[in-house]
Amino acid sequence: xxxxxxxxxxxxxxxxxxxxxxxxxxxxxxxxxxxxxxxxxxxxxxxxxxxxxxxxxxxxxxxxxxxxxxxxxxxxxxxxxxxxxxxxxxxxxxxxxxxxxxxxxxxxxxxxxxxxxxxxxxxxxxxxxxxxxxxxxxxxxxxxxxxxxxxxxxxxxxxxxxxxxxxxxxxxxxxxxxxxxxxxxxxxxxxxxxxxxxxxxxxxxxxxxxxxxxxxxxxxxxxxxxxxxxxxxxxxxxxxxxxxxxxxxxxxxxxxxxxxxxxxxxxxxxxxxxxxxxxxxxxxxxxxxxxxxxxxxxxxxxxxxxxxxxxxxxxxxxxxxxxxxxxxxxxxxxxxxxxxxxxxxxxxxxxxxxxxxxxxxxxxxxxxxxxxxxxxxxxxxxxxxxxxxxxxxxxxxxxxxxxxxxxxxxxxxxxxxxxxxxxxxxxxxxxxxxxxxxxxxxxxxxxxxxxxxxxxxxxxxxxxxxxxxxxxxxxxxxxxxxxxxxxxxxxxxxxxxxxxxxxxxxxxxxxxxxxxxxxxxxxxxxxxxxxxxxxxxxxxxxxxxxxxxxxxxxxxxxxxxxxxxxxxxxxxxxxxxxxxxxxxxxxxxxxxxxxxxxxxxxxxxxxxxxxxxxxxxxxxxxxxxxxxxxxxxxxxxxxxxxxxxxxxxxxxxxxxx
Amino acid sequence: xxxxxxxxxxxxxxxxxxxxxxxxxxxxxxxxxxxxxxxxxxxxxxxxxxxxxxxxxxxxxxxxxxxxxxxxxxxxxxxxxxxxxxxxxxxxxxxxxxxxxxxxxxxxxxxxxxxxxx
Numbered sequence: 001x002x003x004x005x006x007x008x009x010x011x012x013x014x015x016x017x018x019x020x021x022x023x024x025x026x027x028x029x030x031x032x033x034x035x036x037x038x039x040x041x042x043x044x045x046x047x048x049x050x051x052x053x054x055x056x057x058x059x060x061x062x063x064x065x066x067x068x069x070x071x072x073x074x075x076x077x078x079x080x081x082x083x084x085x086x087x088x089x090x091x092x093x094x095x096x097x098x099x100x101x102x103x104x105x106x107x108x109x110x111x112x113x114x115x116x117x118x119x120x121x122x123x124x125x126x127x128x129x130x131x132x133x134x135x136x137x138x139x140x141x142x143x144x145x146x147x148x149x150x151x152x153x154x155x156x157x158x159x160x161x162x163x164x165x166x167x168x169x170x171x172x173x174x175x176x177x178x179x180x181x182x183x184x185x186x187x188x189x190x191x192x193x194x195x196x197x198x199x200x201x202x203x204x205x206x207x208x209x210x211x212x213x214x215x216x217x218x219x220x221x222x223x224x225x226x227x228x229x230x231x232x233x234x235x236x237x238x239x240x241x242x243x244x245x246x247x248x249x250x251x252x253x254x255x256x257x258x259x260x261x262x263x264x265x266x267x268x269x270x271x272x273x274x275x276x277x278x279x280x281x282x283x284x285x286x287x288x289x290x291x292x293x294x295x296x297x298x299x300x301x302x303x304x305x306x307x308x309x310x311x312x313x314x315x316x317x318x319x320x321x322x323x324x325x326x327x328x329x330x331x332x333x334x335x336x337x338x339x340x341x342x343x344x345x346x347x348x349x350x351x352x353x354x355x356x357x358x359x360x361x362x363x364x365x366x367x368x369x370x371x372x373x374x375x376x377x378x379x380x381x382x383x384x385x386x387x388x389x390x391x392x393x394x395x396x397x398x399x400x401x402x403x404x405x406x407x408x409x410x411x412x413x414x415x416x417x418x419x420x421x422x423x424x425x426x427x428x429x430x431x432x433x434x435x436x437x438x439x440x441x442x443x444x445x446x447x448x449x450x451x452x453x454x455x456x457x458x459x460x461x462x463x464x465x466x467x468x469x470x471x472x473x474x475x476x477x478x479x480x481x482x483x484x485x486x487x488x489x490x491x492x493x494x495x496x497x498x499x500x501x502x503x504x505x506x507x508x509x510x511x512x513x514x515x516x517x518x519x520x521x522x523x524x525x526x527x528x529x530x531x532x533x534x535x536x537x538x539x540x541x542x543x544x545x546x547x548x549x550x551x552x553x554x555x556x557x558x559x560x561x562x563x564x565x566x567x568x569x570x571x572x573x574x575x576x577x578x579x580x581x582x583x584x585x586x587x588x589x590x591x592x593x594x595x596x597x598x599x600x601x602x603x604x605x606x607x608x609x610x611x612x613x614x615x616x617x618x619x620x621x622x623x624x625x626x627x628x629x630x631x632x633x634x635x636x637x638x639x640x641x642x643x644x645x646x647x648x649x650x651x652x653x654x655x656x657x
Numbered sequence: 658x659x660x661x662x663x664x665x666x667x668x669x670x671x672x673x674x675x676x677x678x679x680x681x682x683x684x685x686x687x688x689x690x691x692x693x694x695x696x697x698x699x700x701x702x703x704x705x706x707x708x709x710x711x712x713x714x715x716x717x718x719x720x721x722x723x724x725x726x727x728x729x730x731x732x733x734x735x736x737x738x739x740x741x742x743x744x745x746x747x748x749x750x751x752x753x754x755x756x757x758x759x760x761x762x763x764x765x766x767x768x769x770x771x772x773x774x775x
Contacts, residue, residue, distance in 0.1 A: 460705035468701065478771075655703075
């Protein structure tokens, strides 16, 4: 029913029932004149039982003044707050503890900005948000039960935290015991919901009023988006959601203004010092971690590398640097990385989460004991620029080993690059330019040699079955390379082939991996990333590990239901091969045979048919494909489906790596 | 004649025994072991190598070099003692690797050529 222009009409058009002695339910819009709120009865701190109370407790209670409806549940105001933060979507698996908010979003909020996306698992919700952010640079609003939902979501939150990705998570919870109507609501209630994930979120709060919700809701967004970014949690109390907005609040509630702080840039003197070291170097190397937060980060990194003609060793956490740039000094194998670092006299780490590992080697897993040594040459200077120095938690150890460096700039690297580039340009004398140009030519030759070698290696086993991951990557690139494509999966388990064979130069073409290697991230992150790409008409492709998909395959239904165009190509190697290799390591260390290392890690007998799985969720699929000659045509057919705006999956039986 | 025939038979038997005592490398057994012992996990079914294992196809290693490496690898590969894989078994695996058809060159694969040249 339409509202009247003035006041007094419920937005749902229900008649209000009032009774003497009950709180008046005034059907007015916020901002209109309201009746004075009722005064709270005065009560002594420890009142003795009065005759009236005794009578009330011992006599038949009078008929209860039932109030069935309200025109303004608290959840509506919560929606106002959350809408002010400009979320595009809500990713959630439904839960009764946030039913009030869900109803307000879909009716009062008209299910737009944000639009509700149905998820089949809370881990999927958060991982989808993780993938979405890395494409769009905008956070997603997720919702979950404060108890069982958060328990499901927690691994994905840890991945996002370790990957410096903001996720805004609302937890439903009933704090007031009198409002818990059943054992379900008791088991779904928790004293301190966010405690479970406090070690790997940036901030949380449990507001006890709507005003408190507004302030904490806006603050959470600000905290989340300030580098180093990370997930935040706000608990939405059931009573606040479902009960009428208090009369007194209708006058006074406001939503605080949001201002996201500018990212912290490095100290000017420290930046100049870094520039001096870099310009004076004979062979500087830039190690790129999560440096390019935005597309501009790529441009800045290219400008810095070209200014000083330094090779860029990309750790593949983000799309940091064009893969065919002559200064892209990134061979596939970590052993090659160690050689690159060993040859450098200056190593500049930009948002590298494990810088110590980049500059040290340890006893490998095939030997007893543990020793470590620097891989850098004696006297090499180490510089870090990272917002990681501005924020740490203690319990989870994602911060890595303490790195002894010569200069540590606690700042966001992308925000610091403009000043660093300018400082380097000012210091580049003709002599240093000449040295840099000579170095640049050598790096370009090395880049070409690495690329030639990668293509030679890709040819080996070209016609093999199971299909090599190199061929899979080449065939996939062949069908998408003339499209506006976005590759949204990790490459760790496919020997990094796409990064070795494809031409990456746009920010959305690569988004890195899990963050904390929590498996189960891949499929939902790909769906979230594909949703972000949808409005741009990009072709989103995902090389999907089989073990990963089996954690929560319901995300395929989410993609089908919401018509999210995504081409998933199964890396169906029929096992948890990383763990299988670890079992081989352990068996060999124990001097035992390795015939049993398939136990507990193989995904065969029966083989899983992912094409059938995808079909069951309503998605186009083909395969399993075992003959490499069938792969190209199958990918083309699947691409045609994706170009129509729907998801498709091609099941490919692949080699282990 | 009987004596000659008997000696011939004895000599033939000795020769057969000698063959058993020093068998030639067995490609089929090498293939079986390549599967059983999980070489393919890191090195690939075609010996193509990958993230975790070196290329073995068209290897330049000799049997002795392969054996030495497997016993005391310089990288992170698990070290396999004789009790787990014997020298003979490693020789068989080497023979299997050497029996693999030579891999195609990238320049002979049109798709790779096209991707590389674009």
